Amino acid sequence: MGTYSLPDLPYDYSALEPHIDARTMEIHHTKHHQSYVDKLNAAVENLDTPDDVEDLLRNFSSLPDEVKTAVRNQGGGHANHSLFWKIMGPNGGGEPTGEIADAINSAFGSFKEFQDELTNAAANQFGSGWGWLVLDGSGNLRVEARPNQDSPLMDGLTPILGVDVWEHAYYLKYQNRRPEYLQAWWNTVDWNAVNQRFLSVR
Ligand code: MN
Numbered sequence: 001m002g003t004y005s006l007p008d009l010p011y012d013y014s015a016l017e018p019h020i021d022a023r024t025m026e027i028h029h030t031k032h033h034q035s036y037v038d039k040l041n042a043a044v045e046n047l048d049t050p051d052d053v054e055d056l057l058r059n060f061s062s063l064p065d066e067v068k069t070a071v072r073n074q075g076g077g078h079a080n081h082s083l084f085w086k087i088m089g090p091n092g093g094g095e096p097t098g099e100i101a102d103a104i105n106s107a108f109g110s111f112k113e114f115q116d117e118l119t120n121a122a123a124n125q126f127g128s129g130w131g132w133l134v135l136d137g138s139g140n141l142r143v144e145a146r147p148n149q150d151s152p153l154m155d156g157l158t159p160i161l162g163v164d165v166w167e168h169a170y171y172l173k174y175q176n177r178r179p180e181y182l183q184a185w186w187n188t189v190d191w192n193a194v195n196q197r198f199l200s201v202r
Helices: 022-043 053-058 065-086 098-108 111-124 178-188 191-201
Strands: 129-135 141-147 158-164
Touching (some): 053 065, 065 158, 065 191, 098 111, 098 141, 111 129, 111 141
Antiparallel strands (some): 129 158
């Protein structure tokens, strides 16, 4: 056992079908995410690390140089996927409600404009990476993309929701058709969960 552990999915592997297939979800959770957790634990076993991987990434610059690459990749992978599972759900899709809806309208003009911006950022991320809705230190929302498993937390930004555009997230069902996956992915977003995340970090 290490410091960090794989969180249970809050729904079944088949819960996001037809948008994300059960086999992809199972491999993604039990193989890819588990691997990030295991490699992170191996890398930090001799360090006194915070229990919350998000705190580990917030303090990235103060870590010893010899663990930075592992924390960036494996710690980022653990944090990114932990959030990803939470902001999706079987009754997802539609438009946001609550305070996150007001904040998105205020920052982007409309939900549609936000949706287009995040879709484009994720579609145009070259190679593996993520598209993000982040909150900056001044309380402003914006869309960003990041390569690999780089977490916005390392840059002082708080991720509110993210979409994984590594091929392992969609290849079985969508092959090379990332835009089609992204269009389907919007139907999995649990806006109540996103709103809770927003309220807990803003
Ligand atoms: Mn992934």
